[in-house]
Amino acid sequence: MIPPDPFIAAALFIILAPIVGILITGLDRILTARMQGRVGPPVLQPWYDIRKLFQKRQVAVWGAQSFFIFCYLIFIIFTGALFFVGGDILLVIFAFTLGHVFLVLGAYVSYSPYAHIGAERELIQLMAVEPMIIIAAIGLYQVNGSFLVGDMAQHSGMPILLLPGVFLGFIYILTFKLRKSPFDLATSHHAHQELVKGSTTEFSGWTLAMVELAHMYELVVMLGFIWLFFGANLILCAGAIAVIMILEILVDNCTSRIRWQDAMTSAWFVTLVAGAGNIFALSIM
Amino acid sequence: MELLIFLILFPLLMAGLLTLIQGENFRRAAVICGAVLIGIASLITLADSITTQAVYHSVPVDLIGVLIFIGDIIISGFIIFVSTKARQYLVTGITILQLILLCVVEWLALADHARIPELFSDQLSGIMAAIIGVIGGLICVYALGYMREYHAEHPDRPDRRPRFFGIMFLFLSAMFGVVFSNNLLWLFFFWEITTLCSFLLIRYPETDEAIKNAFRALLFNLAGGVCIPVAFLAILLSQGSRYIGLHELVAAGPGIALIPAGLIAIAGLAKSAQFPFSSWLVGAMVAPTPVSALLHSSTMVKAGVYIIARFAPVFEGQIVGILIALIGGITFLAASAIAISQSNAKKVLAYSTIANLGLIVACCGVGTAEALWAAILLIVFHAIAKSLLFLSVGTVEHQIHSRDIEDMTGLVTRMPKVTMMILIGIAGMFLAPFGMLISKWASLHAFVESVPPYGILLVIIIAYGSGITAFFWAKWMGKLIAVGEPHRGDETRIPQSERSILYILSVLTIGVCFGFPIISWYLIEPWLYTMYTSVTDLISLSNIEIMFMMLFLVLIMPFSLARFTHSARRVPRYLCGIPESRPSVFTGSCGMNREIALSNYYLDRMFGEERLSRISVGIGIFLIVLLLNIFVIGGGL
Numbered sequence: 001m002i003p004p005d006p007f008i009a010a011a012l013f014i015i016l017a018p019i020v021g022i023l024i025t026g027l028d029r030i031l032t033a034r035m036q037g038r039v040g041p042p043v044l045q046p047w048y049d050i051r052k053l054f055q056k057r058q059v060a061v062w063g064a065q066s067f068f069i070f071c072y073l074i075f076i077i078f079t080g081a082l083f084f085v086g087g088d089i090l091l092v093i094f095a096f097t098l099g100h101v102f103l104v105l106g107a108y109v110s111y112s113p114y115a116h117i118g119a120e121r122e123l124i125q126l127m128a129v130e131p132m133i134i135i136a137a138i139g140l141y142q143v144n145g146s147f148l149v150g151d152m153a154q155h156s157g158m159p160i161l162l163l164p165g166v167f168l169g170f171i172y173i174l175t176f177k178l179r180k181s182p183f184d185l186a187t188s189h190h191a192h193q194e195l196v197k198g199s200t201t202e203f204s205g206w207t208l209a210m211v212e213l214a215h216m217y218e219l220v221v222m223l224g225f226i227w228l229f230f231g232a233n234l235i236l237c238a239g240a241i242a243v244i245m246i247l248e249i250l251v252d253n254c255t256s257r258i259r260w261q262d263a264m265t266s267a268w269f270v271t272l273v274a275g276a277g278n279i280f281a282l283s284i285m
Numbered sequence: 286m287e288l289l290i291f292l293i294l295f296p297l298l299m300a301g302l303l304t305l306i307q308g309e310n311f312r313r314a315a316v317i318c319g320a321v322l323i324g325i326a327s328l329i330t331l332a333d334s335i336t337t338q339a340v341y342h343s344v345p346v347d348l349i350g351v352l353i354f355i356g357d358i359i360i361s362g363f364i365i366f367v368s369t370k371a372r373q374y375l376v377t378g379i380t381i382l383q384l385i386l387l388c389v390v391e392w393l394a395l396a397d398h399a400r401i402p403e404l405f406s407d408q409l410s411g412i413m414a415a416i417i418g419v420i421g422g423l424i425c426v427y428a429l430g431y432m433r434e435y436h437a438e439h440p441d442r443p444d445r446r447p448r449f450f451g452i453m454f455l456f457l458s459a460m461f462g463v464v465f466s467n468n469l470l471w472l473f474f475f476w477e478i479t480t481l482c483s484f485l486l487i488r489y490p491e492t493d494e495a496i497k498n499a500f501r502a503l504l505f506n507l508a509g510g511v512c513i514p515v516a517f518l519a520i521l522l523s524q525g526s527r528y529i530g531l532h533e534l535v536a537a538g539p540g541i542a543l544i545p546a547g548l549i550a551i552a553g554l555a556k557s558a559q560f561p562f563s564s565w566l567v568g569a570m571v572a573p574t575p576v577s578a579l580l581h582s583s584t585m586v587k588a589g590v591y592i593i594a595r596f597a598p599v600f601e602g603q604i605v606g607i608l609i610a611l612i613g614g615i616t617f618l619a620a621s622a623i624a625i626s627q628s629n630a631k632k633v634l635a636y637s638t639i640a641n642l643g644l645i646v647a648c649c650g651v652g653t654a655e656a657l658w659a660a661i662l663l664i665v666f667h668a669i670a671k672s673l674l675f676l677s678v679g680t681v682e683h684q685i686h687s688r689d690i691e692d693m694t695g696l697v698t699r700m701p702k703v704t705m706m707i708l709i710g711i712a713g714m715f716l717a718p719f720g721m722l723i724s725k726w727a728s729l730h731a732f733v734e735s736v737p738p739y740g741i742l743l744v745i746i747i748a749y750g751s752g753i754t755a756f757f758w759a760k761w762m763g764k765l766i767a768v769g770e771p772h773r774g775d776e777t778r779i780p781q782s783e784r785s786i787l788y789i790l791s792v793l794t795i796g797v798c799f800g801f802p803i804i805s806w807y808l809i810e811p812w813l814y815t816m817y818t819s820v821t822d823l824i825s826l827s828n829i830e831i832m833f834m835m836l837f838l839v840l841i842m843p844f845s846l847a848r849f850t851h852s853a854r855r856v857p858r859y860l861c862g863i864p865e866s867r868p869s870v871f872t873g874s875c876g877m878n879r880e881i882a883l884s885n886y887y888l889d890r891m892f893g894e895e896r897l898s899r900i901s902v903g904i905g906i907f908l909i910v911l912l913l914n915i916f917v918i919g920g921g922l
Contacts, residue, residue: 061856064849066849067842090729091831104763105763109768115858116883127755138744201859265891279745284737
């Protein structure tokens with residue numbers, strides 16, 4: 001399944017992930033538009049956006065912002081490459097956290113009220129989803145007997161059959177990760193929220209383009225996680241991803257942003273009941 | 286053996302000398318020389334332990350046993366005297382109880398007198414000695430400059446620096462005693478000295494609050510410490526005095542050692558400030574910052590986890606071990622959560638210490654080779670990063686006259702170098718390629734396979750705790766780098782001794798991240814092989830390579846900072862109002878000029894200190910009583 005040479009795998013990820021990400025985001029925008037009774041932009045609109053951002057003149061409150069965002073992008077790419085090379089899944093998760101901390105620091109630097117609250121909320125989101133992601137990794141370990149993504153991908157059966165709770169919990173926190181309503185606390189695709197653009201308020205030009213690009217990589221890594229629940233059954237996996245994405249878009253369009261308290265406690269609750277319960281049961285069996 | 290005795294006696298000698306020295310220059314010379322000598326000697330001990338198996342030494346003088354007993358009586362006498370004078374009768378009562386128990390133990394030991402080697406050293410002792418010697422020594426040197434400023438800032442407090450430095454060195458001496466003792470009676474003697482030293486150091490400011498907190502520390506540590514003589518009784522009454530040696534007891538296996546080991550572990554829990562005992566460590570921060578650094582990083586709390594780590598093989602797969610691990614796990618989770626609601630930098634550090642010790646205790650309680658490996662690395666990483674953080678916060682406090690994180694907004698422009706060191710310290714505490722994370726990762730690996738289903742319970746606790754940890758550290762980092770209006774950096778007023786110590790500790794923090802495979806291969810793994818029959822490959826080479834890649838990436842990143850700082854055109858931040866001439870002021874509604882004031886989230890309603898402490902102290906007491914019940918019933922059977 002995975003190409004034998006890790007360098008090829010990493011290179012493939014680095015090149016293909018933005019393309020996949022852009023296509024999915026483009027389809028997402030069309031679907032969203034149709035749900036709202038609009039025609040929507042062309043599929044490649046996310047790419048046009050990023051291209052335009054790269055051409056814009058760079059303005060910033062402090063130059064250090066771009067530095068942190070650069071680190072964010074680099075570490076998200078690193079994380080993704082580590083994942084698709086087949087590395088240790090816990091290491092992937094921790095590198096992911098490192099990347100996000102850079103994004104948060106980038107938002108903090110500007111000392112702008114909107115970015116500041118966005119940064120705080122970004123951290124709350126991080127705190128809300130981290131337990132579930134770790135528990136998902138542990139669940140996958142229990143099924144596969146290995147922490148290596150490479151080994152997990154070779155699983156001939158369907159790990160999801162043993163990990164239904166973990167899968168549900170993971171879908172729940174996926175909404176945070178995709179920055180979709182009702183959990184788009186920190187920043188949102190729609191600029192009509194109370195925080196303007198939240199954590200990304202002060203980014204512009206290619207700094208913002210780097211953030212967008214990092215989101216694309218992130219999206220692909222999250223979908224990679226879903227893939228691990230299906231092992232080698234790629235067709236089923238693709239179907240599941242399609243269904244999940246459509247559901248996410250539907251939820252995004254028919255809910256409004258909720259308070260962080262509710263977002264966090266509900267995420268922790270779902271994690272505990274569905275995720276932790278599942279791996280605990282597996283451990284007893 | 287000479288080296289061990291040197292490490293115990295030389296700091297003691299220094300302590301006596303420093304108490305007598307009044308002149309400041311002379312004291313400085315003595316402290317620096319003493320610290321350097323102790324550091325070198327401890328590093329030689331570490332180097333020795335690499336090549337050899339555990340070495341046991343019998344001290345030829347019989348008299349020392351008697352002297353130690355007399356020492357115990359003197360310590361108890363002193364505590365009884367102090368506590369009755371302060372009307373802390375609970376402390377008095379516990380001390381008297383402890384003294385009676387100890388007399389019974391001595392009387393029993395006299396009747397049945399097995400010879401066991403008194404001192405020993407192996408790889409773990411070597412590691413601990415290096416931590417105590419190097420970090421402890423650095424803290425003592427740092428204290429030179431700090432204490433001078435401290436007394437300039439608080440002229441109302443009595444200046445008893447000779448005694449202060451004397452106690453600091455006495456503390457080091459006692460810590461060396463703890464890690465080198467094989468005879469548990471000796472170990473207990475040194476253990477009581479550390480309790481006494483911490484009491485004296487915490488009450489150093491002599492304010493009402495300091496005295497109150499010092500007595501609380503004394504009370505909790507004595508209450509835990511009383512379990513040790515009880516453990517001796519359990520050993521002597523059921524097995525005889527040949528098991529009064531640390532090595533002999535651990536080697537005897539859980540059948541014989543479980544109850545004494547569990548009792549001593551309770552003393553360790555108290556000393557390492559686990560719930561329900563934790564409040565003494567939080568209270569201890571009234572003391573001057575070097576004391577906090579010493580208590581939190583290299584001494585005191587590390588004595589607690591050290592003794593639990595020693596008995597870890599006994600706990601493997603036992604219900605007693607699982608209960609201890611649960612106390613550690615719950616402490617990790619609760620203390621991390623409480624740290625979110627704190628804005629006092631030292632309090633955040635205190636709670637994070639408690640949390641990390643909790644993780645270490647959890648690893649030791651599980652007791653497998655993998656878990657113990659993670660625990661020892663945690664001890665090493667934590668000692669270095671935490672002393673760096675405490676000392677840099679102390680330096681900041683003297684410069685900005687506040688230890689509140691909210692007052693550290695934009696510290697990066699005011700004190701760029703110190704801020705950099707705080708950032709290194711914080712990164713060392715929770716970010717990916719740095720130390721602490723290696724251990725967190727290893728402990729997850731270790732827990733997932735051990736004693737199902739309890740191991741998974743610990744995994745779940747860590748999963749929640751790790752998100753929480755990231756929250757409170759990252760928001761502190763954000764505060765440091767958030768710049769409203771740039772100031773001119775001025776760090777010239779920081780004393781030279783403080784600055785150089787901070788540099789050394791920063792280099793050490795990064796150094797152990799690169800050096801941890803070496804520590805693991807040459808020290809920890811050989812040590813584990815002596816106790817466990819099979820030690821699986823703990824951390825694979827490919828993962829170490831990936832870690833190093835990340836570490837390099839993180840370290841070279843800052844060099845690109847210069848490029849970015851000039852690449853963008855400066856614009857005022859978006860304020861939903863009209864920007865004014867100063868960048869952090871804007872004209873809001875009704876034409877009012879407003880200054881931006883931003884502060885962090887503390888999520889008080891959810892993570893309030895009082896509420897969470899109450900809950901977790903409750904759970905802690907329940908688990909401790911459960912443990913004691915098991916011992917009583919187990920002893921009866």
